[in-house]
Every structure is written in structure tokens, then in C-alpha cells.
Amino acid sequence: MEFEVQENQGNNSIQGIINLQPQVNQVNQVQSQQQEIQIKQTDIQVSSTLEESVAVTLLRDLRQIGVKLRCVLVPTMSTDNARELRNWDLWGPLVFCLMLALTLSLSGNNDDGPGIFATIFVLIWVGSFVVTLNAQLLGGKVSFFQSVCVLGYCVFPINLGALFTLFFQFFYLKMFLVIGCFLWSTYSAVGFMKLLIPEQKRILALYPVILFYLFLSWFALIV
Amino acid sequence: MQNFGSNNDLDEKGHVMTDQPKIKVKFEPKPKPSTCPICTVEYYQQFFDIEQRDVYMRIRCSLLSWKPEFYQCVGKNPDLWGPLWISTTIIFILFAGGNLSRFLLEEDKRHFKYEYNYMYVAVLVVYAMAFIIPIILGVIMKYILKSELGVFEIVCMYGYSLSVYMFVLILCIIPYNEAQWFFLMCGLANSTIFLLVNLWDFMKKNKQTTLIAVPIISFNVALILCFKFYFFRLIYAVDD
Numbered sequence: 001m002e003f004e005v006q007e008n009q010g011n012n013s014i015q016g017i018i019n020l021q022p023q024v025n026q027v028n029q030v031q032s033q034q035q036e037i038q039i040k041q042t043d044i045q046v047s048s049t050l051e052e053s054v055a056v057t058l059l060r061d062l063r064q065i066g067v068k069l070r071c072v073l074v075p076t077m078s079t080d081n082a083r084e085l086r087n088w089d090l091w092g093p094l095v096f097c098l099m100l101a102l103t104l105s106l107s108g109n110n111d112d113g114p115g116i117f118a119t120i121f122v123l124i125w126v127g128s129f130v131v132t133l134n135a136q137l138l139g140g141k142v143s144f145f146q147s148v149c150v151l152g153y154c155v156f157p158i159n160l161g162a163l164f165t166l167f168f169q170f171f172y173l174k175m176f177l178v179i180g181c182f183l184w185s186t187y188s189a190v191g192f193m194k195l196l197i198p199e200q201k202r203i204l205a206l207y208p209v210i211l212f213y214l215f216l217s218w219f220a221l222i223v
Numbered sequence: 224m225q226n227f228g229s230n231n232d233l234d235e236k237g238h239v240m241t242d243q244p245k246i247k248v249k250f251e252p253k254p255k256p257s258t259c260p261i262c263t264v265e266y267y268q269q270f271f272d273i274e275q276r277d278v279y280m281r282i283r284c285s286l287l288s289w290k291p292e293f294y295q296c297v298g299k300n301p302d303l304w305g306p307l308w309i310s311t312t313i314i315f316i317l318f319a320g321g322n323l324s325r326f327l328l329e330e331d332k333r334h335f336k337y338e339y340n341y342m343y344v345a346v347l348v349v350y351a352m353a354f355i356i357p358i359i360l361g362v363i364m365k366y367i368l369k370s371e372l373g374v375f376e377i378v379c380m381y382g383y384s385l386s387v388y389m390f391v392l393i394l395c396i397i398p399y400n401e402a403q404w405f406f407l408m409c410g411l412a413n414s415t416i417f418l419l420v421n422l423w424d425f426m427k428k429n430k431q432t433t434l435i436a437v438p439i440i441s442f443n444v445a446l447i448l449c450f451k452f453y454f455f456r457l458i459y460a461v462d463d
Binding site: 112115116119133134136137138139200201202203204207208211214215218222223 | 264267268270271272273274275276278304307308311312315318319322337339342
């Protein structure tokens, strides 16, 4: 299939022709169909993003992170959510990963701060990579970076749990908080991933997700 | 047929649209260069072609280790999902459970020092046992001892033989020496019997092939010694 488009700068639209493959109908006549399409782009951004101030750029990125965070963490399974998540980005996962690694390495109970930072950082990225690869190998129709993006965003509740455990030292309260955050993260991630895997292989793809968040929550609990 | 546009339409600038396309977008799958077939994702997809029911049956075969049914379970379809995630689960249990076991025994719980090295050692030991040793054994068996089993079948068998340790190591959190030895011995017996029973057809061929039992048994014994003396060591407080 090919389509040929031309910009029409007069009325800010692009016009094009879709050439479908020639179809042979029942009387052996080759007919090729052409359809003329007109796409009007009414919101063309005329200025490039280089001309805006740094604050505007940062705020826009932060707002996008916030929107995606809300989609991921309030799992309502609407089509808007799904569409929003298709625009993956890796800034959000990086921010949450760094926050979690910093929080855990700065907590007072351990004397191996840099080691913990490195362990958590590597664990999150390698873990997301391996879990996504596992889902792909099982035949799931999952785009690689989109899945890494969602797994990274779902680390946010564990982040919250780690921040709380910095302030509360009472063990049973810590345990309940961390268990709650683990269940929240896992529920969000599982809700996203289970749509992409066939029914008979679902547990095989979801068990690694559970193990991944269990590892991270365990770290949040003991450190 | 309805014509939505004839072939010689002119656009507003006077260009003939069909003859001079400005931007052409073609959807054609690019042929993939097969320089390194073992490096692509598609090569490994054949090892993940199983369902959750199959994994359940294989783990069940491995726990009931005295019945030589593993090849009937596996058929022509060795998988890598089992070895990978069973060994990763064991790493987590060693890391969490090993420290938990020491914590339960510790008198001064406020100043308990968590050993993070457990994770690195666990990764080394378990992945070596689950992947490196069976690959070496499989290569020796296939190319030197002329077995009809492939390397991936041996890796699959070794991976599932470790599945009993998932349960044994959770029980080893109980901080009593005798209990830990008992559970580890049960795990050792189950795992070794599973491997020997399923390789028996290959081993009874001649004297050389029977010798393959020696490295199998010794690596398993080394594994549980490592579990007991590194991860679940019990250091009692010295009475002055």
C-alpha cells in the first residue's frame, strides 16, 4: 500500500491519494482504487520549541508526566488511557527510578548508600527490560519501550512507600504501607500487561511483573 | 464502482497529482539480514512457546522426581521460561530468606546489619547452576559422548530440577540447624534423583556415559553446601 501526499500551504492542509493494491474482481478485470483524501491540520505549531523559555518546556514535560501518571495509577481501563499510554516516554521512569534509588540510599539504616543506589538503579532498568522481553518472547503484542514506560511509571507507589518509611520507624506500620504500595503497583502494571497477552500464557507473563515489584518493595521495607 | 477521483486531476498549483507525488510513504516489510540468527528475538521465541498448564505439569514432574516422565512432559518442546524464572525466584528467596533467618536468630534486633552481598552471590551461584553448568554438560554430552539430547533440553531439565528448592529454601528460614539440614537433604535427594532418573537411558549405554553422574551429583552437593554455609549459616551468640 502506498500513499502520496502533498502539502497545501494555502489552506494548511495536506491532500493525498491512497493507492490500494490492484484488486482482481470476478470477471478478471484489474481495478485499482484511488481515493483522494483531504486532511486539514488546523493546529499546526508554527514556532519551534527552541524559541520558548526553559520553564515552559519543563512545565510541559512535567505536565505530560503527570497526565501519564494519572492514567497508569488510576486504572480505569478506558480507551483514553490506552491512547495516552501509547505516547511512551522514558523521562517519567527515569525520574521515579532516581527518586527511589536516592531515597533508599539516603535512609539511615544502612551504611552502603552508593551500593544501594547502584543496585536499585540497575534492578529497575534491567528488570523492566527482562520483564518486557519475557512478554515479547511469549508472543505478546507489546511494544518494547511502551512496556518499559508503563513498568517505570508503576514504580511510583513504591516510591511513595519508600518516602513514608523514611519518616516512620514503627515496623508494622512500615510493613502495611509497603504491602499496600506493592499491591497498588502490581495491580496497575498487571492491568496494563494482561490485555496484551493471550489467555493461556497470561500467568507466565504476569508472574515476572509481580516478582519485579516484590523485589523493589522488599528493598523499600528493609532499607 | 464509484470513482473518487480520476487519474489526471490537477491540484491547485497546477501539478498533476498522480504523476508527480511529492511525498511517498511505502509500507513494505524490510527483509531482515540473518547474520546472527542466535542473536534475534525470533530465535528464542521457540523456547517460550508454552502455556501455563505446561509449566505446571513440568514442575509437577520435577517434584515427583522418581518417575521418569519428564520427556513425556516436555516432548519436543524444551522451554527456557521455567529455568529463567525458577532461578530468579530462588535468588529472591535466598536474598530475603537468608537475611530473615539471621534476623530471627539475632538477639539485638535494632542493630541488625543486613547483608546485601547475598544478592550478588546468589545471582552468581544460581545462574551458574541453572545455565552455565548445564550448557557445559550438554555440550560434552552431545558432542563428545554422542547423546541424542540437545543442549537446550539439558538446560530445561536442570532448570526444572531446581524447582524443589523454591519450597525447600522457604522452609529453611526456620532458624534451627537440624531442620535446615533436613530440608536441604530432602531437596538434594529430590533434585539429584530427578536428574539421574531422566538421564538413565543415556547413562546405561556404556561406562563413559555413566561417569556423567559424578559431576551431576557433585555440583548438586556443592550447591546445598553453599546454601547452608553461606546463606543460611547460623552463628550463635558465644556464651562468655
